[in-house]
Amino acid sequence: AQKITQTQPGMFVQEKEAVTLDCTYDTSDPSYGLFWYKQPSSGEMIFLIYQGSYDQQNATEGRYSLNFQKARKSANLVISASQLGDSAMYFCAMSLTTGFQKLVFGTGTRLLVSP
Amino acid sequence: DGGITQSPKYLFRKEGQNVTLSCEQNLNHDAMYWYRQDPGQGLRLIYYSQIVNDFQKGDIAEGYSVSREKKESFPLTVTSAQKNPTAFYLCASTGGLTGNTIYFGEGSWLTVV
Numbered sequence: 001a002q003k004i005t006q007t008q009p010g011m012f013v014q015e016k017e018a019v020t021l022d023c024t025y026d027t028s029d030p031s032y033g034l035f036w037y038k039q040p041s042s043g044e045m046i047f048l049i050y051q052g053s054y055d056q057q058n059a060t061e062g063r064y065s066l067n068f069q070k071a072r073k074s075a076n077l078v079i080s081a082s083q084l085g086d087s088a089m090y091f092c093a094m095s096l097t098t099g100f101q102k103l104v105f106g107t108g109t110r111l112l113v114s115p
Numbered sequence: 116d117g118g119i120t121q122s123p124k125y126l127f128r129k130e131g132q133n134v135t136l137s138c139e140q141n142l143n144h145d146a147m148y149w150y151r152q153d154p155g156q157g158l159r160l161i162y163y164s165q166i167v168n169d170f171q172k173g174d175i176a177e178g179y180s181v182s183r184e185k186k187e188s189f190p191l192t193v194t195s196a197q198k199n200p201t202a203f204y205l206c207a208s209t210g211g212l213t214g215n216t217i218y219f220g221e222g223s224w225l226t227v228v
Binding site for chain 2: 035042043044046047050091093095102105106108
């Protein structure tokens with residue numbers, strides 16, 4: 001069975017600083033994808049970044065990068081130059097890339113960016 | 116603009132009543148999903164559909180039912196058999212079995228009164 005673990009219930013960061021949100025995963029399947037989603041207080045889930053298990057390089061999307069360490073089964077999200085609008089819940093998720101795309105989610109990390 | 120539309124945003128239900136949450140997408144996606152989110156928790160899969168007229172149970176399907184008569188639509192009915200239905204419900208879709216991005220609607224808040 002697949003499992004996602006996010007051990008940080010809450011994180012604080014000052015505006016313009018970088019922050020790392022931790023995510024570890026567990027699966028015996030060699031082919032999988034890892035996702036990060038942002039959920040503001042409005043509730044919608046906003047896709048941030050994706051990393052495939054066979055991707056050689058770490059994924060980057062603007063201020064977001066995914067620190068993928070396959071041997072450690074970790075997929076940490078790095079947000080550079082934090083902004084006040086980054087305050088939200090962040091979820092790490094995993095899916096198998098064989099068969100249908102069932103996403104398994106972690107419990108999330110609440111990020112608060114202070115001025 | 117393409118996207119997923121969920122309605123209503125907020126819904127109150129009396130105990131013993133069935134309610135239906137709407138989910139419509141214009142992304143031409145094959146697969147659609149319903150997730151439930153409880154406070155402080157991640158999302159759990161209720162039902163999913165890979166193609167029209169076909170759907171499968173997810174991890175917490177008891178007390179819920181779905182239909183997929185059209186590619187664009189995947190309504191979720193919360194029945195009176197669901198013992199604790201108060202939650203946030205999210206609909207999602209993806210562009211087929213190998214799509215690497217799952218898009219979500221804005222969600223529906225259901226409260227039992």
